Amino acid sequence: MKDLYSILGVTKGADDAEIKRAYRKLAKELHPDRNKGNEKIIERFKEVSSAYGILGDKDKRARYDRGEIDENGTERAPYGAGGPGGAGGFSGFRRGGHPGGADFGDAEDVFADLFGFGRSRKPRTQRGQNVVYRLKVGFLDAVLGATRRVTLSNGKTLNVKIPAGVRDGQQIRLSGQGEPGFNGGPAGDALVKVEVEDHPYFTRDDHDILLDLPITLDEAVLGARISVPTTTGTVTLSIPKGASSGKRLRLKGKGISAGGKVGDQYVTLKIILPKTVDSDLEKAIGKWAKSHPYTVRDYLKT
Numbered sequence: 001m002k003d004l005y006s007i008l009g010v011t012k013g014a015d016d017a018e019i020k021r022a023y024r025k026l027a028k029e030l031h032p033d034r035n036k037g038n039e040k041i042i043e044r045f046k047e048v049s050s051a052y053g054i055l056g057d058k059d060k061r062a063r064y065d066r067g068e069i070d071e072n073g074t075e076r077a078p079y080g081a082g083g084p085g086g087a088g089g090f091s092g093f094r095r096g097g098h099p100g101g102a103d104f105g106d107a108e109d110v111f112a113d114l115f116g117f118g119r120s121r122k123p124r125t126q127r128g129q130n131v132v133y134r135l136k137v138g139f140l141d142a143v144l145g146a147t148r149r150v151t152l153s154n155g156k157t158l159n160v161k162i163p164a165g166v167r168d169g170q171q172i173r174l175s176g177q178g179e180p181g182f183n184g185g186p187a188g189d190a191l192v193k194v195e196v197e198d199h200p201y202f203t204r205d206d207h208d209i210l211l212d213l214p215i216t217l218d219e220a221v222l223g224a225r226i227s228v229p230t231t232t233g234t235v236t237l238s239i240p241k242g243a244s245s246g247k248r249l250r251l252k253g254k255g256i257s258a259g260g261k262v263g264d265q266y267v268t269l270k271i272i273l274p275k276t277v278d279s280d281l282e283k284a285i286g287k288w289a290k291s292h293p294y295t296v297r298d299y300l301k302t
Contacts, residue, residue, distance in 0.1 A: 004064065004071055007051040012065070016058070023052040125185035131178045132171075132191045135160070139199035142166050143209070143231045143256050152177060152190060160192055165207070165258025168196040202231065207263025208255045214272045215239060230254045230265055237267060245271040 005012050008022045028034075030045035054060045054073055063069045070076055131153060137146070145164035151157050160172060171191045178188025203210045209231060219226065223241035227234050230251060237249060247269045255263025274281070 002047075002071070004051040004055050007047055008055065016056075019052070019055050023048065023056065027052075123183045126182040127185045128179035128181040128188035130188040130191055132193060134195055135172075135192050136195045136197055137162055137166070138197050139202060139204075140231055142168075142194070142196040143204075150192065162194070163258070165256045166194050166196070168194065170194050201229070204256070205266075207258065207261050209263065209265040211265060211267050212270050213237075213267045214270050215243070217271060217273060220244070220269070220271045228267060231256075239269070243269050243271075245269060 005014070008019060008026065010019055010022050014022075026048045027045070030041050030048060032042050032045060035041040035045075050072070054064050054069070054071075060069065060073065064071075068076060133150065133152070135148060135150060137148070141148075141162055143165065145166075146162045148160050148162060149157060150160050156177070158174065158177065160174070162172070166172075171193050174190040174192065176187045177190035180187050201211060211228070213226075213228060215224070215226070218224075219239055220243045221241065223243070224239045225236055226239060228237040228251070232254070235251060235254070237251065239249075240247075249267045249269070251265040251267065253262055254265035257263075
């Protein structure tokens with residue numbers, strides 16, 4: 001029979017960790033579950049297992065190295081003793097039928113690690129997979145919060161609470177509503193990914209709401225009080241006299257209330273001229289411009 005170290009592909013000076021690594025590698029490659037019907041490989045597997053049964057045990061390895069036991073774990077006869085196997089020599093099997101008296105408790109632990117079984121181990125439980133769903137939500141529902149009814153892939157229908165201030169792409173976790181687990185493992189979760197739809201005129205900046213507000217030429221020059229939409233209704237906003245396009249006004253507390261923080265709404269003024277500039281407007285502006293010249297592009301000078 002081959003030298004046990006050669007069977008595992010290691011040198012006699014190999015440490016315990018190296019021997020175990022070599023055995024794990026060979027056991028995984030040669031295991032009968034992966035080589036059904038290949039008797040040659042199965043015999044090789046038995047040979048490797050028997051070798052590890054001795055070299056994987058510190059005491060037995062030491063006795064093997066000293067020549068006290070042979071490759072099968074059989075006691076070697078002292079010099080001059082009669083009969084094969086020595087006086088009282090017994091090439092027997094321990095309980096479980098493993099050759100050479102080898103204790104394969106450690107080997108079974110290795111198999112359990114590699115293949116997920118062992119004589120004293122229960123089948124592994126496994127958590128079920130998560131399932132991802134997509135849910136389109138209107139802009140105002142995302143800002144203010146809402147409840148939406150969704151149907152899961154298993155046909156179950158649930159009411160899903162959309163929290164106020166939910167962001168585009170944010171996930172809502174429904175614990176235990178995913179795929180069922182295995183061998184008694186817990187079910188996975190349903191992950192509802194929120195897709196917030198665009199709004200015709202509101203946009204969002206963190207907790208703030210942004211709005212571009214068109215105003216007329218006379219409202220910009222003379223000032224005005226006009227109705228402005230917010231996410232919770234209409235309010236009155238004062239436009240100061242002489243307001244320019246781009247001027248930003250704040251409506252305090254009219255933003256998004258979420259996470260203990262309340263944002264504001266910012267209104268940016270956009271002066272819009274009439275679709276048709278008639279002669280009256282041309283004359284009035286022309287007369288005014290001749291007597292009130294002013295510059296607005298000094299910053300562009302080089």
